[in-house]
Amino acid sequence: MAAQTYFHLHSLRCLPVPLKIQNPQNQTHRFKRNPVVCKLRVAVIGGGPAGSSAAEALATGGIETFLFERSPATAKPCGGAIPLCMLDEFSIPLNLIDRRVTQMRIVSPSNLVVDFGKTLKPHEFIAMLRREVLDSFLRQRAESSGANLLKALVTNLVVPTSSLEPYVIHYTMDNCQHQLAVDAIIGADGANSRVAKSIKAGNYTTAIAFQERIKLPEDKMGYYENLAEMYIGNDVSPDFYAWVFPKCDHVAVGTGTVCSKSNIKSLQHAIRARVKPKIEGGKVIKVEAHPIPEHPRPVRVRGRVALVGDAAGYVTKCSGEGIYFAAKSGRICGEAIVKASEGGESMINEDDLKREYLRKWDDKYFTTFKFLDVLQKVFYGNNAAREALVELCGDEYVQRMTFDSYLYKKLASGNRWEDAKMVMNTISSLVRCNIMGREVEASAQKILSRV
Template identity: 30%
Template structure:
């Protein structure tokens, strides 16, 4: 409204009703796609929708750049999923991996070709967001989404979704509307709760960013450490990034105290206990159940919000980038859908695409996690003492193949995994019969 009197009347009306107000501009404005969360999955979804020429709004609760608990390894599938022309802000290039079994039986494997790269997540994520913005997406930070609604008074018609934003203490909520919404708001996602995402596996990752002097940094340059840990399914890592070492461990949720002890012992064993971490953080990773939904109505989820990550290694960046791209592409189709039936068809097609591209990898990863949880020594012996296993590891990290492809095409690997599955089934039957 143009006059001061009209502005005052409008404010009084809003204070009286406490109804959600428009986020900005025309209250009838409807975005084609709203993406919630500006991590790799969300930025990739916003980019994919924006390059298709759609009006895209990207919402992020934090100010950017922001820290994220993550080792920051960029393997081949992550590199291949990046937007065209994207220049990775690599802090180091990895040519060697030291493997150890809870600090014992250490062995280093080396490669003439780069295995993978290492990035700082704040830089990497921020650069992905810039790519989305350059493609035409609009970014709003410091915005928290409280809920989404697909029915009710906030929804202007059956082709829209209301995204309700928390404005602050004592102030009314605001609302933005879109023809499609992508939830990429992390493992504690509110959009995932709306969709009904169910998890099969939850793990706790703890990490420290440890600045080190040049003499220590030089010893780690170009080399990472992977330590198969003392807890079932656990492992630790050291990833060098210039003058800082990213040191972390991950294990099943419910073992918080033991996981913290593992990290403390791990750091002490490495001789790094005397250096003060610049950041210490923790994060839960949630891996979806196989039958968990990926959509509800005109709302899709991707990345951590969908529980999409590799269950054995808990590698999530490549899954975030790939699922984010798919979510952005299918969100455009949902935005164009003229009715609920067509929107549902496009959402199902998104789920089929995710399962075809990522579901098989996750299925094999679950089986490998079961093997690793019970027999870490077997995997350590294979990868450090059996050259074909090391070559397979190198080819996977470079993006030349995948774990699922190796199991599918190599009879020895397939038979070994099948045999372990049978052993596990027999063990579970014995336990159930007691």
């Protein structure tokens, strides 16, 4: 029945069959892999950086590829920062960059300001892009590489009960219902992934990010020519940070939180209040909100389905960065399928995906994600710790280590003596700021008691 359904859905589609070889005694043996009579067919659900990068890798490697994107004209709300290494690694044209940020300003709860960027070399910067521009470019490149781009909404995914049955995708395109049978699926459909639900990949904690795009008067926009700002404090977020990021002709002003989602508009009002003199006279041109995963899903591979990007939970703590890791996970997963299927000639299975995709991903990035998780727990828990964080950011060694790690996506190797000093300075700052925090709180209580 499964085979009949398969051929009914796609008369040109061929089921995987076991390869049989004859030995001299005329005994039949099964080859260790299941080749397919025609090329392996893979569907990628979601056309953001993760999905487009996966589709490009698949199509380039000879896989019959279908890339589903329901709304090509829209984009996920996002700060839009990408590291320097991504420009070369993913061949991103420089004309897509809106702003080259060479200065980060971090502002503490008490409005202590530290300029972050003293150690940048002349050629180094943080690239700021609009997601609608970047995503469109990556999708078009995947299509040029041979992927079939479908402007369609996936409505259901039928999971097979046998390794020889296809996955059947139900989708709506041009107001008509369609079905597509495929051998494997890459879920790149974001934090609220339908693919993840279909394979029972489990839930994860999410933050909410809220931002307004504000078009500023020309003189005020000039202030943000190459500057991005981060604000921390309980007023703007109890467990994350708020931001002002420059775009082509406007700024993105926003905040995020895990534990106070119901108060997100109040937190947004607070960041607007803190930057009021800098954005006064600006006009809100767009309001955006979206969930951000806080940790990887319990299951990222099941059967012949793999999750990448936000669907897999690949957003770093502390910084909330996701674009690079989305694109990287998509590419690694696509290349893994190409390798495991021998260029689309053989069927793949769950073990292949775990070996060629998950193991490589975890070996490369597990330490980075855990390190940033620890940093967020240490420095974002209360205002005293946030003051300590800003104080530490004034140290040039801290800045160099931070930027080197961010720009080139690897934990920077430092000097042992400087590392030891940094640890001691961190402890000293935390102790000092906690003492100051208690004193400030006590003074505030005394003042309030007199009112």
